[in-house]
Amino acid sequence: MANKIKAINKKNSLIIFISFFIAIYLFNYFFSDKKINFNELAITKDTSFKIEKIKDQKIICTGKKDFYDCIKFNKKNNVLLIGNSQLTGINQKKNEDFLTSYYLFKSLKKKDHNLITFALPNGSFTEFLILFEYIISKVKIKKLVLPIVFDDLREGRIRKDISNFFVDENFKLKFADSLHKKKIIKKILNEKKITKRHDNKKTIQEYTENKINYFLNYCCSHESKKLTASTKIYHNLYLLRNYVFNIKPTSKRKMIPGFYEENVNSLQEIIELSKDNGIEIYLYISPIRNDLQMPYVYDEYKDFKLFVENIAIINKINFKNFENIIPNNLWGTKPGTKLRTKNEVDFMHFKGAGHKILSLKLDEYISN
Amino acid sequence: MIFNSFSFIFFLILVLIFYWNFNLKNRLLLIFFSSLIFYGFWKIEFIPVLLFSIFIDFFASKKIHNTKSKKVKKKYLILSIFTNLSLLGFFKYFYFLYDNGSYLLSLFGVDLLPIQFKILLPIGISFYTFQSISYTVDVYRGKIKPENNFLIFSNYVIFFPQLVAGPILRANEILWQFKKKKSFDLYNLNSGIKRIIFGLFLKIVLADNISKFVDQGFLISPNLLSAIDVMTLSYLFGFQIYFDFAGYSHIAIGAALTMGIKLKENFNFPYHSISPHFFWKKWHISLSSWVRDYIYLPLLNKKSFVSSEGGLTINLRISHLKAYTILVLFITWSLMGLWHGASWNFVFWGIWNFILIFFFRIINKFFFLYENKISKIVSWFIFLQLIMISWIFFRSESLLVSFQMLDNFFSINKWTFLSLKENIYIITALVTIFYLMTPSFIKIFNILKLKSKIISEVITISSLTIALILILIYNQELNQFIYFQF
Numbered sequence: 001m002a003n004k005i006k007a008i009n010k011k012n013s014l015i016i017f018i019s020f021f022i023a024i025y026l027f028n029y030f031f032s033d034k035k036i037n038f039n040e041l042a043i044t045k046d047t048s049f050k051i052e053k054i055k056d057q058k059i060i061c062t063g064k065k066d067f068y069d070c071i072k073f074n075k076k077n078n079v080l081l082i083g084n085s086q087l088t089g090i091n092q093k094k095n096e097d098f099l100t101s102y103y104l105f106k107s108l109k110k111k112d113h114n115l116i117t118f119a120l121p122n123g124s125f126t127e128f129l130i131l132f133e134y135i136i137s138k139v140k141i142k143k144l145v146l147p148i149v150f151d152d153l154r155e156g157r158i159r160k161d162i163s164n165f166f167v168d169e170n171f172k173l174k175f176a177d178s179l180h181k182k183k184i185i186k187k188i189l190n191e192k193k194i195t196k197r198h199d200n201k202k203t204i205q206e207y208t209e210n211k212i213n214y215f216l217n218y219c220c221s222h223e224s225k226k227l228t229a230s231t232k233i234y235h236n237l238y239l240l241r242n243y244v245f246n247i248k249p250t251s252k253r254k255m256i257p258g259f260y261e262e263n264v265n266s267l268q269e270i271i272e273l274s275k276d277n278g279i280e281i282y283l284y285i286s287p288i289r290n291d292l293q294m295p296y297v298y299d300e301y302k303d304f305k306l307f308v309e310n311i312a313i314i315n316k317i318n319f320k321n322f323e324n325i326i327p328n329n330l331w332g333t334k335p336g337t338k339l340r341t342k343n344e345v346d347f348m349h350f351k352g353a354g355h356k357i358l359s360l361k362l363d364e365y366i367s368n
Numbered sequence: 369m370i371f372n373s374f375s376f377i378f379f380l381i382l383v384l385i386f387y388w389n390f391n392l393k394n395r396l397l398l399i400f401f402s403s404l405i406f407y408g409f410w411k412i413e414f415i416p417v418l419l420f421s422i423f424i425d426f427f428a429s430k431k432i433h434n435t436k437s438k439k440v441k442k443k444y445l446i447l448s449i450f451t452n453l454s455l456l457g458f459f460k461y462f463y464f465l466y467d468n469g470s471y472l473l474s475l476f477g478v479d480l481l482p483i484q485f486k487i488l489l490p491i492g493i494s495f496y497t498f499q500s501i502s503y504t505v506d507v508y509r510g511k512i513k514p515e516n517n518f519l520i521f522s523n524y525v526i527f528f529p530q531l532v533a534g535p536i537l538r539a540n541e542i543l544w545q546f547k548k549k550k551s552f553d554l555y556n557l558n559s560g561i562k563r564i565i566f567g568l569f570l571k572i573v574l575a576d577n578i579s580k581f582v583d584q585g586f587l588i589s590p591n592l593l594s595a596i597d598v599m600t601l602s603y604l605f606g607f608q609i610y611f612d613f614a615g616y617s618h619i620a621i622g623a624a625l626t627m628g629i630k631l632k633e634n635f636n637f638p639y640h641s642i643s644p645h646f647f648w649k650k651w652h653i654s655l656s657s658w659v660r661d662y663i664y665l666p667l668l669n670k671k672s673f674v675s676s677e678g679g680l681t682i683n684l685r686i687s688h689l690k691a692y693t694i695l696v697l698f699i700t701w702s703l704m705g706l707w708h709g710a711s712w713n714f715v716f717w718g719i720w721n722f723i724l725i726f727f728f729r730i731i732n733k734f735f736f737l738y739e740n741k742i743s744k745i746v747s748w749f750i751f752l753q754l755i756m757i758s759w760i761f762f763r764s765e766s767l768l769v770s771f772q773m774l775d776n777f778f779s780i781n782k783w784t785f786l787s788l789k790e791n792i793y794i795i796t797a798l799v800t801i802f803y804l805m806t807p808s809f810i811k812i813f814n815i816l817k818l819k820s821k822i823i824s825e826v827i828t829i830s831s832l833t834i835a836l837i838l839i840l841i842y843n844q845e846l847n848q849f850i851y852f853q854f
Contacts, residue, residue: 009554015825016561019832026833027840156584156789187587205369205409212374229841241794257787258588 031229032221059105060088060117063131063161071139075114078139079366082128083147085121086286089349091332097352103359111367113142120162124155124259125266126184127162132270133175134165136277143366144279146270147286148308150296151348156259163188180265242337249337249344250293255300264307271315282366283312284320287358289347291328320365322358330354369409369528371619372571372843379406380623387627392549399523399546399627406528407492414490417455418526424451425500426521429507429514441508448504452497459489464710492532494707496525498658503539505662511674512540520546529623533616535634535654538676542629550628562832563622569835570615572842578608578799581792586763588787590772595782598760598773599753600796605763606756607799610638613652632676637807639755642748643732644725647755649679656680659704667696680704698722708762713770717761724754 061070081087081101090097101117108115116139120127128146135141166172166188176182202210216222241247274281285305288294294301305321312319330353334346369376383402387395408415428448432441457465463483470480503524506512515521523546524539525531585593585601593601617634624631634653641647648656656679661672664680680700698719705718728751757774764770776782786793817824 005555009558011825012558013554015828016558016832019829019836022829022833023836023840027837031841154789183587187583203410204412205373205375208375208409209373212378216374226841226843229837233841241791245794254786256789257592257785258585259789261589261592262587 027225027229028220031225031232054102054105059115060099060101060119062119063159064164065161067134070116070118071135073114075112076140076142077113078141079108079113079115079143079145080132080135080141081115081117081145081147081362082123082132083117083119083286084123084149084152084348085119086147086149086348086350087117087119088121090355091334091346091349091351094352098355100355100359100362103356104362107359107363108366113366116141120159122151122155122157124152124157125263125270126156127158128152129181129266129270129273130158130162130165130175130184133273134168134171136273136279137171137174141277141279143282144270144274145282145284145362145366147284148267149286149348150288150301150304151253153260153263153304154253154256156256156262158184158188178269180262180269183262184266239337247337249334249347250295252297253295254297255304267311271311271317274317275315280318282318282320283308284322284362284365286322287326287350287354288323289326289328289331289345289350290324291331292345292347295347318365320361322361325357325361326350326354330357369406371616371623372568375409380626384626388552392547395549396517396519396523396546399527400519403523403526403528403531407526407531410491411488414488417459417490417493418496419522421452421455421497421500422522422525424448425504425525426515426518429504430516432504432508433514445504445508449501452501456493456497459487459493461706461710462487495534495536496531498655498707499536500525502536502658502662506539506674509672512543515539515543527624527629529620529629530631533613533620534652535617535620535631536658536676537631537654538674540674541632541676545629553628556625556628560622560625560627563618563625565622565832565835565839567615567618567620567622568839570611570618572615572844573835573838574799575608575611575615576842576844578604578611578795581789581795582608582763585788585792586765590769590776592787593773593776593782594785594787595776595779596786597788598776599756600788600793601763601773602756602759603796603800604792605759606639607796607803609759609762610635639752639803640748640807641751641755642744643728643751644721644755645728647751648725651679653677653679655704655707659700659707663703664696664700667699668693694726697725701725712767713761713764716767716770717758720758720761724751724758 057073058066058069061067081104087100090099101115101119105115105117116135118131118135120131132144166175166185172185176185213222217224271281273279285308296304305323309319309321330351332346332349332351333343334349336342336344369379379402383398386398390398404415407418425448428444428451431444435441435444466480466483473480503512503521507514515524520543524537524543527537527542530537582601582605585597585604588597590598614635621631621633632654636650636653638647638651641650654676657673657676660678660680661674665672701718701722702715703718704721705714705716708714708717728747731747760773761767761770764773813824813827816827
């Protein structure tokens with residue numbers, strides 16, 4: 001009997017050992033490929049994600065990690081463009097295709113202006129606000145160009161690459177000058193939930209954990225594998241969800257009151273901040289595909305446009321509606337967003353020629 | 369030290385290597401010092417507070433036992449309780465008492481100056497003070513003899529697997545385990561590791577991922593939420609706190625088991641309960657039993673138990689509907705709420721639970737709730753909604769916000785729209801379904817285990833592997849357990 005129990009226990013230990021071994025092996029096997037970023041999921045194979053560079057100057061950045069790549073070339077007349085993945089994605093890209101910012105950068109340069117672009121895929125106005133305030137704390141901005149996309153008002157997440165701006169304690173203190181902004185800081189602190197000592201010294205736990213993580217990243221690229229893995233899992237769950245619930249690009253996406261209010265407040269803060277700092281602001285409603293039924297509830301979208309127009313009138317700022325400037329043939333397709341679907345229409349990104357049109361319109365808008 | 373960290377894994381492995389190679393005396397020293405290291409990883413400055421509490425209780429209980437005078441016994445009991453509650457009161461309730469005191473005084477025209485200093489709450493203080501109090505009270509009641517070895521007594525209070533968030537142990541359940549030199553048992557090690565993996569899965573994969581949606585939802589102004597949104601958020605938080613705390617308890621029990629020490633269970637599928645009576649036998653069992661033995665039953669002048677099992681609501685041969693019994697129940701639940709946090713939110717959470725218990729007692733008296741299957745299902749369904757709603761008080765940032773959220777249930781307009789992201793509803797539904805089906809999965813697995821060993825082994829390996837991969841993927845930098853704040 002005792003021998004039998006011993007054998008069972010040994011077998012159980014073996015089971016645990018095998019599980020550990022398989023888990024580590026599979027983790028390394030499946031997730032060791034090129035780093036996939038969660039924020040780039042909106043951009044798929046047929047929608048090329050491009051970060052434009054002219055000579056050595058990076059003209060589109062995405063957050064804190066490449067912040068200074070774009071800022072270091074700042075000049076006297078800086079024009080800042082902040083938007084979502086529409087600024088960085090080209091459908092069915094050809095070699096000669098470039099992004100809006102590329103064309104715009106060149107044309108503005110001739111007018112002695114320097115364009116700085118930040119593009120946050122699936123960005124929210126709260127993220128834009130944090131980014132904008134951080135940028136103007138570092139660089140003098142003359143003009144701000146802000147595309148308004150209905151989808152951006154449905155977003156509520158604040159990515160780490162943006163919340164990391166608050167590591168700068170001075171910036172955090174300066175930022176918290178209104179109730180809405182205090183709420184944003186609270187949201188970020190809530191999400192992080194890190195064991196921080198109130199006196200800001202590192203705990204022994206933080207110190208050892210940093211050392212272990214440093215070692216794991218050094219030896220086994222642990223962080224990058226984790227990011228790749230969670231992105232892959234998220235993407236597959238997303239495909240599965242769309243398949244199960246038959247969600248298509250044309251499915252109606254309703255307004256989300258909570259996020260809508262938060263984003264509208266952030267937009268208002270951006271406008272106030274621009275006024276306080278003498279920055280000219282240029283709002284525009286972004287192009288959207290109009291040869292198909294829009295993926296929004298008609299009345300909600302109509303109200304949204306009216307609201308943006310009103311906000312521009314009340315605040316006496318520039319406003320244009322560019323929703324129809326891209327011809328139907330310049331909108332492309334993207335790979336399926338649900339299982340077993342090959343290609344789907346894309347409402348957000350357009351082909352290379354579309355970027356040229358948008359850049360011309362923006363050049364005209366800003367220059368006048 | 370946080371359980372869901374690499375530091376803890378290395379720490380535990382190191383402790384185990386030494387532990388199983390030491391004799392009894394060295395094992396006790398190892399537990400003592402490793403527990404202090406474990407605690408000091410967060411803030412070394414609070415170790416003296418912890419040791420002071422231990423020191424007072426050790427000597428007070430010895431004095432209580434050694435004297436025959438009832439007066440002296442009482443004096444030392446009061447000393448012990450006073451010391452523990454003073455520590456708890458100062459560190460945990462000072463701001464709360466000061467704020468409420470200054471508000472009351474302001475009504476009479478007396479304005480107090482705002483506090484200029486910061487008080488940090490020593491992690492786990494609510495747990496270890498309660499554990500210490502139970503020891504002295506049990507010695508006073510003559511239910512246990514005081515421990516003569518300071519090291520063994522210290523280990524009872526600071527044993528690292530349960531130091532910061534329980535289970536709240538009783539001396540009679542644990543002291544004897546420290547005194548006995550146990551030989552290495554592979555069965556305990558295997559079971560312990562499995563419990564740790566399961567606990568980490570609950571915390572890292574489920575609780576932490578759910579928390580992102582909960583945090584988002586609770587930041588939305590209550591007036592923008594619909595009634596269904598409020599219900600969804602309360603369900604999500606109900607599951608988050610369950611996975612978080614049950615996960616912690618599993619890791620604590622598992623870590624202790626790897627050292628051959630058995631701790632009592634703290635959770636047992638609480639959301640399957642058909643009434644508060646059963647819920648409080650399955651949720652945070654050790655605290656619920658503590659409150660039963662050291663507050664509820666003494667106030668009712670009834671004989672207490674010496675066990676951290678059974679939970680708060682027990683069958684007493686008294687009328688549950690007598691005014692005094694109701695008053696005692698009210699006091700007990702208000703204190704239970706206050707234990708969880710120094711704010712009116714928690715007091716109201718306690719009062720909500722008091723109302724639930726009282727309500728179900730009345731219903732049961734007249735409708736015999738648990739007589740047949742249909743009434744049991746109805747009772748379960750109603751209770752589940754009510755207990756989930758109770759978490760609103762626990763999670764929302766103020767009492768006002770809690771009531772604003774609850775107010776949404778009473779307006780017809782608020783039942784006609786949805787205002788959260790679609791994924792939140794899908795995730796809530798999935799988590800609820802999977803949670804409710806888990807006991808059935810376990811039953812099926814146990815049947816399979818009897819029928820085919822190979823299938824059960826394949827299932828075990830697969831589930832352990834999946835759990836481990838997901839833990840590796842979702843392990844975040846130092847994400848705290850919710851109950852650490854208590």
